[in-house]
Amino acid sequence: MRIPVTALLQLAATESSIPPAGGTVRTVVRIVLGVFIAMLASYVLIEQIGSWRRRRADRDH
Amino acid sequence: MTTEHRRNPEEIQRFTANELAQHWVLMITLTVLALTGLALFAYGTWIGKVLMAIEGGMEARGAIHRFFAVVLMLLTAWHFFYVVFTERGHRQLMEMLPHASDFRGFVALLGYYLGRTAEPPPFGRFTPMQKLQYWGAGLGSLMMIGTGLILWFHTQAMAVLPKWLFDVTTIVHGYEGLILFILLFGWHLYIVHFSPGNFPMQRTFLSGRISRQRLWQEHRLEYLELFGDRRPTPLPGQREEESP
Numbered sequence: 581m582r583i584p585v586t587a588l589l590q591l592a593a594t595e596s597s598i599p600p601a602g603g604t605v606r607t608v609v610r611i612v613l614g615v616f617i618a619m620l621a622s623y624v625l626i627e628q629i630g631s632w633r634r635r636r637a638d639r640d641h
Numbered sequence: 642m643t644t645e646h647r648r649n650p651e652e653i654q655r656f657t658a659n660e661l662a663q664h665w666v667l668m669i670t671l672t673v674l675a676l677t678g679l680a681l682f683a684y685g686t687w688i689g690k691v692l693m694a695i696e697g698g699m700e701a702r703g704a705i706h707r708f709f710a711v712v713l714m715l716l717t718a719w720h721f722f723y724v725v726f727t728e729r730g731h732r733q734l735m736e737m738l739p740h741a742s743d744f745r746g747f748v749a750l751l752g753y754y755l756g757r758t759a760e761p762p763p764f765g766r767f768t769p770m771q772k773l774q775y776w777g778a779g780l781g782s783l784m785m786i787g788t789g790l791i792l793w794f795h796t797q798a799m800a801v802l803p804k805w806l807f808d809v810t811t812i813v814h815g816y817e818g819l820i821l822f823i824l825l826f827g828w829h830l831y832i833v834h835f836s837p838g839n840f841p842m843q844r845t846f847l848s849g850r851i852s853r854q855r856l857w858q859e860h861r862l863e864y865l866e867l868f869g870d871r872r873p874t875p876l877p878g879q880r881e882e883e884s885p
Contacts, residue, residue, distance in 0.1 A: 585699045602809040609816040616820055620828045623751075624836075630754030631837035 651873070653856065656849035657729065663720055664846060667778075670713045674785075675822045677706040682815045710789055713782060720779075736766040739776065743769035763861035774829050781821045788814040 656664075676692060680702050683689035696702040723730035747769040749762035767775070788810045791798045799807060834842050838858070845851050853873035856864045864873075 602805065602812045605809050606812050606816075609812060613816060613820055613823075617823060620823070623828075624831055626751055626754045627836060630756065633756055 651854070652850045652852050653867070654849055655845060655851040655856075658849070659723065659730075660733075661846070661849050663716065663723070666712065666716050666719075670709050670716060671778075671782075671821070671825060673709045674706060674713065675818065675826070677702050677709070678815070678818045679822070681706075682818065707793060710786070710793070714786055717782060717786065733766075737772055737775050739769075739772050743772060761858075763865075764859065765862040766860060768859065770832055774824065774832075777824050778821065778829075781817060781824070784817055785814065785821065788817070 677696055680689050680692035680696055681699075684693065693699065693702060696705060724734040725731065746762045746764060749758065750769075752758050753761045791802070791807065791810045792814055795807065833839060833846070853864070853868070856867075857873050
């Protein structure tokens with residue numbers, strides 16, 4: 581049996597469908613995701629800066 | 642001591658064939674699960690549409706996703722039995738347990754990167770970053786399996802769960818998947834292969850072997866336990882590794 585995917589997506593998007601719960605959860609999860617990405621990016625940046633500084637110091641000696 | 646000397650005396654066996662096999666299965670499984678999950682998660686975007694087309698449409702995508710979800714469950718069982726019922730696996734798990742010293746080591750490492758100290762802090766068999774990745778991927782996978790089973794058997798789940806919990810499960814499954822994707826395909830790949838001293842590729846995941854020099858740099862406490870304070874000889878042209 582084929583699943584009527586497009587029809588289901590349209591149904592989910594209409595105002596008459598049951599409104600999905602979890603709006604607050606979605607916001608919290610997005611904030612966690614943002615903080616997580618920021619932390620990882622900071623780690624990479626700090627490591628790259630440290631590596632660049634050591635390479636420069638090695639060159640100067 | 643489980644780490645054995647084989648072939649090149651400057652290299653030691655760090656991971657067994659069993660551990661490498663688990664890593665390979667996890668690598669393939671999570672890649673497929675991420676790509677098939679992303680096709681649905683980002684359905685309204687061009688990348689979602691492209692992935693959906695490549696994966697053969699909604700139904701085929703779902704079938705592939707569920708097949709590899711079963712593989713992930715089997716792998717989880719395999720890993721569970723490995724770390725609980727084998728001596729070697731149990732020792733690895735004990736080494737993986739987080740301690741307060743890991744947090745202090747991580748802060749000291751950031752201090753080293755920022756030029757506050759001349760030497761990186763000494764780490765044992767697993768660095769704090771490796772522990773974070775292991776527990777992040779492990780607990781994340783368990784959460785994905787739990788929420789995924791609710792979504793898979795949604796008819797049965799809806800009979801006993803309120804709708805709001807089903808909606809929350811959908812959100813958690815999607816975003817937790819995205820977080821896992823970033824953790825493994827972003828940070829893990831960066832630390833293992835693209836960070837200073839490791840680029841373009843570290844080959845331990847292929848052979849399970851590591852050079853003494855790298856062990857000295859990245860797992861100093863384990864090196865001292867294995868070889869005492871005899872420093873390894875750097876390979877010709879090899880620069881001091883930078884990244885623990």
